[in-house]
Amino acid sequence: MSDALSTRPIAPRAALDADAVRAAYRRWARIYDASFGSITARARRKTVAEINRLPGERVLEVGVGTGLSLPRYAPGKRVTGIDLSGEMLAQARARTAALRLGQVDALLEMDAEATNFADASFDIAVAMFVASVVPHPRRLLAEMRRVVRPGGTLLFINHFAAEGGPRWWVERALAPASRALGWHPDFLIEALLGPEDRARAEPRAMSPFGLFTLIRLPN
Ligand SMILES: C[S@@+](CC[C@H](N)C(=O)[O-])C[C@H]1O[C@@H](n2cnc3c(N)ncnc32)[C@H](O)[C@@H]1O
Known part of the structure; x- marks a missing residue:
């Protein structure tokens, strides 16, 4: 597949279906915060700071994981977090209880590509390090668009493949490990x-x- 503004073919990706995601994050859950969670800390902090400056209080965080972002939301926000992984969510719930995070409305086991929320339920939806994990990124985008009100905001923070150079070669070499990663x-x-x-x-x-x-x- 390719599209008009890009000369890069969208490379075929190793399959990562919902069961593969659950299996991977069952393994990651206990070590996530100290590993990938810490490498991404600064970018996550800046993303939530940006959300706190946006108008509107209803925030949907898709793929909330262990809830590393949750303590950073301003008290005026009302955050709903969803995730496919029960193990990652258990950590997010424990964090919310331990820190008594009043800004967290709900933490739900749900597929971000097909949620149960009504249209325009949120002012803001954010996916932090999730777009490269879901099986169908464009379905994720469409679902986030549907559940956010017109005039609201969608945010993504992610690693995207380099356009070329040594980093691109490393990324290509790691691609077959997608399922395990x-x-x-x-x-x-x-x-x-x-x-x-x-x-x-x-x-x-x-x-x-x-x-x-x-x-x-x-949006
Ligand atoms: C790399 S972690 C990011 C966690 C968190 N957003 C953070 O910033 O640390 C990716 C998370 O997305 C979740 N995930 C992947 N696919 C999903 C889907 N279709 N629906 C909901 N959550 C999903 C995984 O279970 C995992 O917790």
Whole structure:
């Protein structure tokens, strides 16, 4: 598959279905915070700070994981977190209880590609390090769009594959390990955003080393 603004083919990706995601994050849950969770801490902090500055209080966080972001939401926000992994959610629930996080409305086991929420239930939806994990990124985008009110905001923070150079080769080499890793190192931005969305997205590189990109899309 390719599209008009891109000359890069959207590479075939190793299968990562819902069962593979659950299996991967069952393994990750206990070590997540000290490993991937800590590498991504700065980018997560900046993303939530951006959300706190946005108008509207109803926030949906898809793929909330162990809930590392939850203590950072302003008390005025009302956050619903969803995740496919019961083990990751258990950690998020424990964190919410231990820190008595009043801004957390609910933590639910649910598929972010097909949620139970009514249209326009939220002002903001955010996916932090989730787009390269879900089986169908464009379905994730469509579902986030549906549950956010017109005029609301969608945010994604993710690692996207490099355009070339040594990093691209490393990402390609790691791609066959996608199932074990639980995410796609060679994930292309084109797999998430079509040409129109890429044209109006406001991408910003985030540390460490610009490895992550924050994308903000008006709904
Ligand atoms: C790399 S972790 C990111 C966790 C968290 N957002 C963070 O910033 O630390 C990816 C999370 O997405 C969840 N996930 C993957 N596919 C999902 C889906 N279709 N619906 C809901 N959650 C999903 C995984 O279970 C995992 O907890």
